[in-house]
Structures are given as C-alpha cells and as structure tokens.
Amino acid sequence: MRVSTRFSDSVHILAFIKIYQDQRLSSESIANSVETSPVVVRRLMSILRENGLIATKKGTAEPKLAKNPQDITLLDVYLATEGERQLFTLDTNTNPDCIVGGNIQKVLGTYYEDAKMAALRKFNSVSLQDIIETILVEQKAKEHNIH
DSSP, X not given: OXXXXXXXXXXXXXXXXXXXXXXXXXXXXXXXXHTSOHHHXXXXXXXXXXXXXXXXXXXXXXXXXXXXXXXOBHHHHHHHXXXXXXSSOOOOOOOTTSTTTTTHHHHHHHHHHHHHHXXXXXXXXXBHXXXXXXXXXXXXXXXXXXX
C-alpha cells in the first residue's frame, strides 16, 4: 500500500506560494519544487481552493493564500487533503481463535485512536506561518553551512 503525500505536498505548495508570492507561480514551477507533475499540483491546488485555503484566477499563474498564513493550521490542510483517510490502518484479517488475533484490533484500535487525536491536536497548534518561518531558518542555516 502506497502512503499518500497529499498532505505534505499541499503544505509544500502553500509555503511555496507565500515564500515566492512576488514571482510567477505556474503549476510547472511549483511542481519543480515538489518534484511531481504539474497535473498533481493542479489537482492539489483545486482541493486547496475548494477548501478556502488559496485563491486562483483561471489562466493566470498568480495563486495567493486565501487567508493569512498564521490563520491556516496544519489541521486545516490535513482535513482538506486527507480528511477521510485513516491515519493508521488495522489489519482486520486476523485469526479470531488466537489470543493475539482475536484481540489485536480492539487493543491497537484504542492506541491508534489516542495517537490520531494527539497528532490532530498538534496539527491544530501549528500554523503555516510556523512552517514558513522554520523553512526560512533552515535555509539561513544552510547558507551559513550549519547542519
């Protein structure tokens, strides 16, 4: 099973739009940064637009954030891009006659739910502005050869 990167790619796109807001931002230039196809970028941008996170004008390379970056949380982006997907998936094909197989779903399910809620609470406390500022700090460190 392939793990989805829609969430991280969407955060990438939003940060890119803000950091490079004074430049022409075609889906090709964004795709070059994400290292994916322009079609994938356009699909993700469509989801972001439908969820009120970006504003676009048809036929132009001028996407903009629809809100201030401090008002966009990682939870907003996660729910827009991955909202219906399970964060963790249980194997439901286990042997019910085995002590482990007969109990693992209930036991792990409880821990998975706790971990999911902790992750979602963390996502809700981190803004796009936090991500952008950290990206810029990391870039400065690179420029000064600090690893």
